[in-house]
Every structure is written in structure tokens, then in C-alpha cells.
Amino acid sequence: MVLEKLRSEILEVADLALKYAKDMSIQTAEAYIIKNSLTEVKYSKGKTECRDGMLQGIGIRVAEGKKVGFATCAGFAHDSIKSTLANAHKIAKNRPEDPRFSGFISDSKPGKEGILDTNITELDTETLVGHLASLVKEADIDDQRLVGADIEVGTQWGGFAVATTEGCLVSSLNTAHYGTVYSVAMGQGERSTAFDFKVGRTIQDLSGLGSNAINKAFKHLGSKPLGKSLKLPTIWEPLTASMLLSTTFQVGLNGGTVVEKQNPLMHKLNEQIATKDFQLNDDGTIPTKISSEAIDAEGTTIGKTEIVKDGVLKSFLFDNFYGPIFGTKSTGNAQRNEPTRYENMPAISPNKLVLQPGTKNKDEQIAAYDKAIFIEGFPMGMGHSNMITGDFSITATNAYLVEKGEIVHPLKPVSIAGNFFESLMKIQHIGSDPVDLPFPLESSTLTIDGHTVSS
Amino acid sequence: MEKDYVLDxxxxxxxxxxxLGADFVEARYDDLTLTTINYTNEQVKESSTKQRRGIGIMTCINGSPGYSFTPILETDALKExxxxxxxxxxxxxSLLTFKHKYSDRPIIKDSIEHKVKIHPMDVEFEEKLDMLKRGVACAKEQVDAQSTIGLWGELWGNKLFVNSEQSEIYWTPLLFDMRIVAIAMTETTQARGSDGVGQSQGMEYFKLKGKDPETIGTNAGKYCNEQTKAVAAPGGKQKALVGPRMAGVLAHESFGHLSESDFVITxxxxxxxxxxxxxxxxxxTIIDEGISEYGGFFLPYDDQGTKTGKTVLMDKGMLVGYLHDRSTANKMNTETTGNSRAITFMYPSIPRMKNTYFKPGNLSIEESVEMVGDGIYAVGTSGGQAGLDGAFLFKCSRGYxxxxxxxxxxxKDAALSGQILDFISQISGVGKEMDLFTSYFGGCGKGGQYPLPVGLGGPSIVVDEVLVGGE
Structure with a gap:
């Protein structure tokens, strides 16, 4: 009920923006409206930080011929909507034209909306704080190795609408509940950190999150140096593998950078880019995923796109600007960046890349190697890699030495160097153990050969 | 929006x-305008303006803080x-053991307008686009670029603050950021070079020697050209000369974050x-300050209405202080340092940095290079990351x-990594030339609040040993 009321409100605001555009003699416009309730409570050793509010704002694109201006404002005040339209119009009139612009979308039929959990919209702050209190209790253990744990729980619910003067008026709603724990442990002067989290479209069972994060940090105490630089197989747990592949494909699949000649995979369409057992689809329709929406940020219906088949790159991802320039349609992959979304122009991003699982789980992959490195957690530096060349050099703070098919001990931070795109051709195992993660790509455990590892 | 209306x-x-029973209340108003121009491959890819206007309220009851916000500037919405x-x-x-309490402070009534000769808001779009075009043209003279990007970003506006002490503070943030990027093909891969400037200054800054669009573009093209011929960095432990920008990122990401009092007090x-x-x-010697003689971001007050000053964190290797907000300062029985900041009205203020940098020394670049003898010169950076275990990793995007x-x-791209305290203890010399900058494209990230404008930089520093992840 609350959600449907919110849907009506954002659709009305979108429609109103277009009416004002007409009043101001603006011929072509697109309005993106968002309203999201955000509640978050954080705890760190007796210190709390809480936020409870309603994000609301509008992003408007106005086209004057082939000249597009973009302006935004917070809130839905009528004067603000009018001044935002005027700003976008002024920008459009003043800038040079972009001959490639082919217009906003004219019609759209919303696709599948993910699961909406009304328990989340009805959750009061006392109950949410109760979730936090349970995790605080879990982390309150009598163990001198534990330095502390930062805990956060929260909810988000709301939706966005897109309207264009070409006749599009659509919306999508979402709900989310999450919990995160970041722990720091210490033993013999050495510090170790770990992280665990859970997020979903429905109320999540967060129990165990605190213990997991703490135990992971404990497990890594007593680390030893690797000694020297080696070229070794690296085994990446699902979370870490998902980070690696998300970074790779978020950049490599961007059809916009293909058009702009900045994409390292731009000449690889219909070519082998990965091992033959590598099958990857972009699917924004899975009802349980928090990334699933009925429409993308330009109002295009979200669907499913085959990306890699038998290791061959079959498609890039497009929005409504770059798709037609490339000679195709939008694949429904326009997104607006967090945290405000409405303040950002649409940019191309995967909805949810799903890697088809293989045959061996994590333990079976570890058992297959005489010497390898097993990597957990969040390596540092992934997001700061050179995505033009694909070269990366990251630091894994939660890595372990594997010998004779077993994990023998944790390692002091190791540097792992390689190339994102070359790694795809050096995958030795794709795991059978995918995990539900809020990343652009969900992977199972991966083993990759040929990375340089140094300590 | 009228200042008096908002104050009311x-x-x-x-x-x-x-x-309603609150012990203490802070109310903040942001009215910021953000302008972006993205000039990619000689087409205007984005031309936008964003109005970020709203009010955030922090209330405290029995030492427990809570925060909410609204873009609706009406009395009823504010009450809600x-x-x-x-x-x-x-x-x-009920969960709280750390009480959010402040020591007493007299009423502050202040109004600070950051005055510059030519404010970016008074310069037309065409002129800013022309600067990008000139920069890109110069970049293309240096390298056979297959792709170029010119970026312009500016942020300016008004901030107002009122609290239970009846303080009233008004100030005017301002920053610009201009960048040129060139990308070229090599036989096997692509090479990238970039340069840019970001300051809280007026457009007259671009008339300074070496800060004009032509020099920025020429540098971007030159650096890109160099990258087409770059060799892999030697891996393993190296002696290094770390350039001002890289030194700034290190001071900020590693030591600065570890000095933030919320991490310290817990x-x-x-x-x-x-x-x-x-x-x-x-x-x-590492310093964090609100308004610096070296440039960077202009920050006269933080988001708790504390006047910013100069905070020495490390003095000749000795830890001497942390970065405080009012509650951590009160808890630790010290003075607040004006480091409570929020990215927008939608977030509560938390301990964050201002302008963080290594204090300059007396080495010339030649003397610094000589001190290294054999090793690497890490100049440009694409950023980095650090953990609460002290581990850090920074990307060197331009080096020699x-x-x-x-x-x-x-x-080629290399990563510098290690433990920050080891790194700082390995510093054996500091240069005399300073470069302190701020940014619109990017900034500081913490607790979901990204990107917060900060200043960072420093002189070049000589490090006897750092782990380089190259080939």
C-alpha cells in the first residue's frame, strides 16, 4: 500500500514535470524521479550513528534538436521542477549539438519487478535497532584478540519513475534490508581485519554475521610472509572472484566506451575472450536480486542479454544513446550512480551478470593443487587498476598458502599482479558454489593461473 | 533562497x-550548485548543473545522536x-555507552565569503568548453591519441549552520577541477596519460605559469606518449621517490584515516x-588544516560549526594528535580540531579530513633523485586504499x-603497498616544492559518504624501502 502510494506520487511528479515542460515550450524532455526511504543504524564499541530520511529528487534532460542539457534538484517543489527544466533548457540551447543523439525512448513496457517485501516498509526503527542489538550481542565476546567490530543494519525502500515527452511513463519499485560487520583482531602485535554482510529484497536473517566476521579475522592471525615472488595459481573465493570479474566486465562490456574507443575489449566481439567453459549472461529479471528492476534509468524494459558463450564475447551492453550509434538497441543497461542517482546522467552498467557454475567447489579446487594461493575477502586496489590496459596489481590482506591440496597458513599481505583480460583465458576452474552477492557479477570459486604473487 | 528565511x-x-525533548540540536543548510562538462572525443558528452539544496538535522537525547534530512524548505517539513x-x-x-556530548562553547556568529577575482559562476559555458578544447588540442599535438577526454567540474554555493548554542555560521564553498586525458594505442595495449588542476580559487588561477589549459593538455599528451614506451616496473622492495600527488594520497588514505577520532576512540x-x-x-611531519597557504580546499568551518585550524598529526615522526569532532574531543578531554564533515545535507557529519599533507623539507628534486640512486620515481596516482590494519595500496599511474x-x-602502472607505519619510518628525505590540490571528480570516501572534497598533497618524499607490485 505504502509502496503503491509512492509509485503514484513519483509518476504524478514525472507527469507534472512534462506538463511544465510543455508550458515552457520545451519540445523534448525526459524526467527521472526518485523517492527512497533510508534508515541506517551503525554501532562501533558503544558509539552509534543513525540516519533516517527520505531521498527525493529529479534529474531532467532537455533536448533542443541534437543538443542535450541535464539539470537536477533535490525534492519535488514545483518551483524547483520549473527552475530545473529552465536550467536544462538553457544548457541545451548553449551547448554545441551532438549529431549522434537520437532522442529519448518513446514507449516502454515495464518488465518484471523484483520481490517487494512490505515487512520492510512496515519495519519501525525500534525493530531495526533490535537487529543491530542482536549483532552487537554476537560480537560481544570475551576474547582478547578481538579489537572491535563495526556493525551496521539498514533498510531502503522506494522507487523511481521515468517520463518522456515521447510518451513514456513507467516506474519501478524496490525494497532492501541489509547487515554488515567489519571486525578487527589482534594477536602478537599483528592486526587482521575481516568483513561479512548480507543483503536482500526481503527481511534477512542476520544471525551469524557477527561471529563469521570475527572468526574470519581470528583465522588470519599468525600470518607468515610468502618469502619471494612466484608465479602461482590463485584460488579466489566466490566473493573475491566476483569482485575480480565485476571489475573486468563492468569496464569491458561498456558499449559506450566501445563507441568512444576506450574499451580494451572493443575489437573482441565474437572472439574468444575466456576459456570455453565460461558462460555469462546479464539478467536483470531475477526477482530475488536487489539489482532487479522493471525498467532501467532511461525507462527501457530490463531483460536478459547473452554476454559470453563458450568463452566467445557475444554482446556489449548499451543504453539508449550508445546503442543506436553502435547500430543496435539499448540492452536496458542505463543506470544512474549511487548514492543519489537523480544527480547523475545515465551510464552503462550491468544489471546482474551471472556466471554459469562449473563442477568443483572451493575445497575441491584447493585439493587439486600442490602449491597455490587462496584469496578471501576484499583485496585492496582492485578499483584503482588501469582499466585501459587491464593490468592490475592488488594487495590481498586475507590470503593463505595452499600446499599439497590444503591450506597451511595465512599469509602476510601479498601483492598479486596480472591482467584482468588475460586472466579470463587462464581460468583453470569455475566453481560449483555461487553465492548471492550485491555485486554486478556473481561468481563461484575461481582458479586462475599465471598471476605473479609477492609478499 | 533568502538567507534570513533559511536562518529562521x-x-x-x-x-x-x-x-520534543532533545538535549542538543544542530541544523545545517546546503545550497550548492555543481556544474559538469564532459568533452569526450571532441563532443560534449555531458553538460549539466545540479542544485543540491536541503536541510539536515542532528538531535541528541541523553547522549544518543540521530540524524534526518529534507529537501523541503518549509516549517512543517522541518518539524517532521x-x-x-x-x-x-x-x-x-539503549545500545549506547559512548555519550555524544560536547564541552561548552560560546556563541559563534560568523560569515565568511570566499572572495576570488573571477568566480567560476561568472564565466560562461562557452569559455569553459574552450579551455577544454584548447587542452585537448595540445594533448593531441603530443601523441597520436585515439581518444581524448576533457573534464570540467565546479562546485560553489552557501552553507548555513545553527545549533542549540544559538551559533549562526555562514560560509561559501568553492572549487573547480579541470582535467585532460589522452588515450593512445600501442602494439599490444592502450596507454593513458592525464593531467589536471583542482583548487578553491577563481578562474584567474589558470593564468598562473604552468596552470593554463595548454600546459595541462600538453602534459596529458606527453605522459600518454611516455606510457606507449613504458616498461614494467621492477617488482619487489625498492627505494623510491614519491611525488607530491602520490605523497598526498598516502598522507590522506593511510595516515589521515587512521587519525580520525571515531576509529581512534573505539x-x-x-x-x-x-x-x-x-x-x-x-x-x-603530517598536517591537516582548513585553509592552507599552499592551496587545496577552502574550509573555514566544519559541519559542527567549529572553526578549522591547523592540526599537526605527526611532528618529526612523533604522533601528536588526532582529527576530532566535538564529541570525541570532549571524550578525550582535548580541543576539537574542526574535522566533523558531511558530504551533503543528507548525511550526518563524521570525523573527516580537511587538507592533509606532508610538511615540506629542503631537498631539491635533483638531491632527492640522488638520494634514491637506483629505484623508482612514483609521480602520478589513480588513488589507493588502506585498511584499519594499517595495510595500504596505492596505484602509481605515472612513474619512471x-x-x-x-x-x-x-x-607502466605499478602498485606501492605495505604497512603505513613501516612506510613512514622509512622516509629519509623530504622535498621543498609543494603541490596541494582538491578535486571535483573523486574525493574522500568514508561510511558511504563519497566523494567529499578534501585537499591533499605535499612535497616529494624519499623512501628507503617500499614494496612495488610490478611485473
Missing amino acids: LLHKAVDHGHK TTKRALGIAKSTE GMSPISDRVGEQLGSEHA LIENNEITTPI
Whole structure:
């Protein structure tokens, strides 16, 4: 009920923006409206930080011929909507034209909306704080190795609408509940950190999150140096593998950078880019995923796109600007960046890349190697890699030495160097153990050969 | 929006908070305009303006803080927002052992307008686009670029602050950021070079020597050209000369974050309870300040209405202080340092940095290179990351080999990593030339609040040993 009321409100605001555009003699416009309730409570050793509010704002694109201006404002005040339209119009009139612009979308039929959990919209702050209190209790253990744990729980619910003067008026709603724990442990002067989290479209069972994060940090105490630089197989747990592949494909699949000649995979369409057992689809329709929406940020219906088949790159991802320039349609992959979304122009991003699982789980992959490195957690530096060349050099703070098919001990931070795109051709195992993660790509455990590892 | 109208709203919110039972209330108003131009491959890819206007309310009851916000600038909406902030503050009260309390402070009434000769808002779009076009043209003279990007970003506006002490503070943030990027093909891969400037200054800055669009573009093209011929950095432990921008990122990401009092007071930072200890070499002095003679971001007040000053974190290797907000300063029985900041009105203020940098020394670049002898010169950076275990990793996006006391061959992307306290204790010399900058494209990230404008930089620093992840 609350959600449907919110849907009506954002659709009305979108429609109103277009009416004002007409009043101001603006011929072509697109309005993106968002309203999201955000509640978050954080705890760190007796210190709390809480936020409870309603994000609301509008992003408007106005086209004057082939000249597009973009302006935004917070809130839905009528004067603000009018001044935002005027700003976008002024920008459009003043800038040079972009001959490639082919217009906003004219019609759209919303696709599948993910699961909406009304328990989340009805959750009061006392109950949410109760979730936090349970995790605080879990982390309150009598163990001198534990330095502390930062805990956060929260909810988000709301939706966005897109309207264009070409006749599009659509919306999508979402709900989310999450919990995160970041722990720091210490033993013999050495510090170790770990992280665990859970997020979903429905109320999540967060129990165990605190213990997991703490135990992971404990497990890594007593680390030893690797000694020297080696070229070794690296085994990446699902979370870490998902980070690696998300970074790779978020950049490599961007059809916009293909058009702009900045994409390292731009000449690889219909070519082998990965091992033959590598099958990857972009699917924004899975009802349980928090990334699933009925429409993308330009109002295009979200669907499913085959990306890699038998290791061959079959498609890039497009929005409504770059798709037609490339000679195709939008694949429904326009997104607006967090945290405000409405303040950002649409940019191309995967909805949810799903890697088809293989045959061996994590333990079976570890058992297959005489010497390898097993990597957990969040390596540092992934997001700061050179995505033009694909070269990366990251630091894994939660890595372990594997010998004779077993994990023998944790390692002091190791540097792992390689190339994102070359790694795809050096995958030795794709795991059978995918995990539900809020990343652009969900992977199972991966083993990759040929990375340089140094300590 | 009229200043007096907003001030009245903020006072009403504070009064309403007290009526509802709050012990202390802070009300903040942001009215910021952000302008972006993205000139990619000689087409205007984005031309935009964003109006970021709204009010945030922090209420505190029995030492428990709660925060809410609204873009609706009306009394009823403000009352509802205040109620929501107080509601969540009450909800978490039972978990609290660290009370959010401030020491007494007299009323502050201040108004600071950051005056510049030519304000970016007074310069037309066409002129800014022309600067990007000139920069890109110069880049293309240096390298056969297959792709170019010109970026312009500016942020300016007004901030107002009112609290239960009846303080009223007004100031005017301002920054610009201009960047040119060139991308070229090599036989096997692509190469990238970039340069840019970001400051809280007027457009007259671009008339300074070496800061004009032509020089920025020429540098971007030149650096890109160098990258087409770059060799892999030698991996393993190296002696290094770290350039000002890279040094700034290190000072900020590693040491600066570890000095933030929320991490310190909970014991999560590895430098908690270590004031007075010699943690770095005698050459390492690290400063965080609100308004710096070297440039960077202009920050006269933080988001708790504290006047910013100069905070020495490390003095000749000795840890001497942390970055405080009012509550951590009160808890640790010290003075607040004006480091409570929020990215927008939608977030509560938390301990964040201002302008963080290594204090300059007396080495010339030639003397610094000579000190390294053989190693690497890490100049440009695409950023980095650090953990609360003290581990760090920073990407060097432009660097060179130093061989036989000379800067020689360009190196490909490399990562510098290690433990920050080890790194700081390995500093054996500091240069005399400063570069302190701020940014619109990117900034500081913490607790979901990204990107917050900060200043960072420094002189070049000589490090006897750092792990380089190259080939």
C-alpha cells in the first residue's frame, strides 16, 4: 500500500514535470524521479550513528534538436521542477549539438519487478535497532584478540519513475534490508581485519554475521610472509572472484566506451575472450536480486542479454544513446550512480551478470593443487587498476598458502599482479558454489593461473 | 533562497527539537550548485548543473545522536524531520555507552565569503568548453591519441549552520577541477596519460605559469606518449621517490584515516592510544588544516560549526594528535580540531579530513633523485586504499625508473603497498616544492559518504624501502 502510494506520487511528479515542460515550450524532455526511504543504524564499541530520511529528487534532460542539457534538484517543489527544466533548457540551447543523439525512448513496457517485501516498509526503527542489538550481542565476546567490530543494519525502500515527452511513463519499485560487520583482531602485535554482510529484497536473517566476521579475522592471525615472488595459481573465493570479474566486465562490456574507443575489449566481439567453459549472461529479471528492476534509468524494459558463450564475447551492453550509434538497441543497461542517482546522467552498467557454475567447489579446487594461493575477502586496489590496459596489481590482506591440496597458513599481505583480460583465458576452474552477492557479477570459486604473487 | 528565511527555518528546527525533548540540536543548510562538462572525443558528452539544496538535522537525547534530512524548505517539513531525527536517536539509546556530548562553547556568529577575482559562476559555458578544447588540442599535438577526454567540474554555493548554542555560521564553498586525458594505442595495449588542476580559487588561477589549459593538455599528451614506451616496473622492495600527488594520497588514505577520532576512540585504529610515540622517521611531519597557504580546499568551518585550524598529526615522526569532532574531543578531554564533515545535507557529519599533507623539507628534486640512486620515481596516482590494519595500496599511474642518480625510463602502472607505519619510518628525505590540490571528480570516501572534497598533497618524499607490485 505504502509502496503503491509512492509509485503514484513519483509518476504524478514525472507527469507534472512534462506538463511544465510543455508550458515552457520545451519540445523534448525526459524526467527521472526518485523517492527512497533510508534508515541506517551503525554501532562501533558503544558509539552509534543513525540516519533516517527520505531521498527525493529529479534529474531532467532537455533536448533542443541534437543538443542535450541535464539539470537536477533535490525534492519535488514545483518551483524547483520549473527552475530545473529552465536550467536544462538553457544548457541545451548553449551547448554545441551532438549529431549522434537520437532522442529519448518513446514507449516502454515495464518488465518484471523484483520481490517487494512490505515487512520492510512496515519495519519501525525500534525493530531495526533490535537487529543491530542482536549483532552487537554476537560480537560481544570475551576474547582478547578481538579489537572491535563495526556493525551496521539498514533498510531502503522506494522507487523511481521515468517520463518522456515521447510518451513514456513507467516506474519501478524496490525494497532492501541489509547487515554488515567489519571486525578487527589482534594477536602478537599483528592486526587482521575481516568483513561479512548480507543483503536482500526481503527481511534477512542476520544471525551469524557477527561471529563469521570475527572468526574470519581470528583465522588470519599468525600470518607468515610468502618469502619471494612466484608465479602461482590463485584460488579466489566466490566473493573475491566476483569482485575480480565485476571489475573486468563492468569496464569491458561498456558499449559506450566501445563507441568512444576506450574499451580494451572493443575489437573482441565474437572472439574468444575466456576459456570455453565460461558462460555469462546479464539478467536483470531475477526477482530475488536487489539489482532487479522493471525498467532501467532511461525507462527501457530490463531483460536478459547473452554476454559470453563458450568463452566467445557475444554482446556489449548499451543504453539508449550508445546503442543506436553502435547500430543496435539499448540492452536496458542505463543506470544512474549511487548514492543519489537523480544527480547523475545515465551510464552503462550491468544489471546482474551471472556466471554459469562449473563442477568443483572451493575445497575441491584447493585439493587439486600442490602449491597455490587462496584469496578471501576484499583485496585492496582492485578499483584503482588501469582499466585501459587491464593490468592490475592488488594487495590481498586475507590470503593463505595452499600446499599439497590444503591450506597451511595465512599469509602476510601479498601483492598479486596480472591482467584482468588475460586472466579470463587462464581460468583453470569455475566453481560449483555461487553465492548471492550485491555485486554486478556473481561468481563461484575461481582458479586462475599465471598471476605473479609477492609478499 | 533568502538567507534570513533559511536562518529562521534552522532556528525553528532547533527550537522544535528542544520542545520534543532533545538535549542538543544542530541544523545545517546546503545550497550548492555543481556544474559538469564532459568533452569526450571532441563532443560534449555531458553538460549539466545540479542544485543540491536541503536541510539536515542532528538531535541528541541523553547522549544518543540521530540524524534526518529534507529537501523541503518549509516549517512543517522541518518539524517532521526533527521528529524523525529524534525518533531514531531515542531508538538507539539503549545500545549506547559512548555519550555524544560536547564541552561548552560560546556563541559563534560568523560569515565568511570566499572572495576570488573571477568566480567560476561568472564565466560562461562557452569559455569553459574552450579551455577544454584548447587542452585537448595540445594533448593531441603530443601523441597520436585515439581518444581524448576533457573534464570540467565546479562546485560553489552557501552553507548555513545553527545549533542549540544559538551559533549562526555562514560560509561559501568553492572549487573547480579541470582535467585532460589522452588515450593512445600501442602494439599490444592502450596507454593513458592525464593531467589536471583542482583548487578553491577563481578562474584567474589558470593564468598562473604552468596552470593554463595548454600546459595541462600538453602534459596529458606527453605522459600518454611516455606510457606507449613504458616498461614494467621492477617488482619487489625498492627505494623510491614519491611525488607530491602520490605523497598526498598516502598522507590522506593511510595516515589521515587512521587519525580520525571515531576509529581512534573505539580502538579500531592501529594508532589508538599512541600519542607521544615515535611512529615515523624524523623527516615525517603530517598536517591537516582548513585553509592552507599552499592551496587545496577552502574550509573555514566544519559541519559542527567549529572553526578549522591547523592540526599537526605527526611532528618529526612523533604522533601528536588526532582529527576530532566535538564529541570525541570532549571524550578525550582535548580541543576539537574542526574535522566533523558531511558530504551533503543528507548525511550526518563524521570525523573527516580537511587538507592533509606532508610538511615540506629542503631537498631539491635533483638531491632527492640522488638520494634514491637506483629505484623508482612514483609521480602520478589513480588513488589507493588502506585498511584499519594499517595495510595500504596505492596505484602509481605515472612513474619512471631512477638509474644511477637519474630519472630514466617511464614505467607502466605499478602498485606501492605495505604497512603505513613501516612506510613512514622509512622516509629519509623530504622535498621543498609543494603541490596541494582538491578535486571535483573523486574525493574522500568514508561510511558511504563519497566523494567529499578534501585537499591533499605535499612535497616529494624519499623512501628507503617500499614494496612495488610490478611485473
